[in-house]
Amino acid sequence: MLGLEEGRGVKRPFYTSPDELLEEEYYDEQLPEKKRRLTPEQVHLLERSFEEENKLEPERKTELARKLGLQPRQVAVWFQNRRARWKTKQLERDFDRLKASFDALRADHDALLQDNHRLRSQVVSLTEKLREKEATEGDANGAAAALPAVGVVRASVADDVEEPEPEPEPEAEAAAFEERQVKSEDRLSTGSGGSAVVDAADALLYNGRIGGAAVDSSVESYFPGAEVQDQYHGCGTMGPVTHGAGGIQSDDDDGAGSDEGCSYYADEEAAAAFLSEHTHHADGDDEDAGQVSWWWMWN
């Protein structure tokens, strides 16, 4: 049996023996006045057990409790809390990944805007030159006919360079972005109203489907799909659905490994269906047919 840690403010033994521990009367009489932390050895064994399987069957619980010299109830509580910690960390990691994808996409978008502006000014400049040339030659020979009218040329150029949607004013765009970020963070921190998970999954899906360099389709994802029970799928034995190299690992900061590689957004097909409902589709008179608005994901 692994005794409880001593020397950390423990004033008396918490338990005496595993057998006594399993006797309700003993436990009732010996209820600790204060909470006691588990020893590193106990935590280590619990962690290892959690890595094997994050849910506890009654037999395993009893066995673990016996080995550790704890109440079965304590083992169950530890697993419950451990699952909660794992989930929190996973959400943080998912958020970081999604934010990185978003930032990269935004940079892409900004670069495209710059390109667009540059090309448009080229069109204007070339059109100007053409107009000047036309005027000069018109003066020279008085002949009206040889060149097409500037308007025609310009229209022809415009056929090649698609007229873009009007750009939002930079200040207004920045303010709107700020507001969206605040709203998003509010949802994450308070959990009120919208779902941070769903919002984040939106962004992930957006990246995966239409993003450019930022797309990381290999990122395993947890999307809150139909099976609410599958909360830990994608992580080895965490659930019924297994993705690639799984396996529960311990927290980064406890030195026993990490939960890296598992994500809360796994059901990408469900998410794709969700996405398709939130994008506008090609139809005859839509100039942007088939494209997805950059802004939809925030609105």
Place this chain on the structure above:
DNA sequence: TTGTGTTTTATTGCCTCC
């Protein structure tokens, strides 16, 4: 030493499944 923030252990209440 003390105040404060974080982590861990434990409880409560609600929900789902069998």
Place this chain on the structure above:
DNA sequence: GGAGGCAATAAAACACAA
């Protein structure tokens, strides 16, 4: 209806700066 899961929360234990 009981068992077990989860979210929310309380409270003790711990870490650490001032």
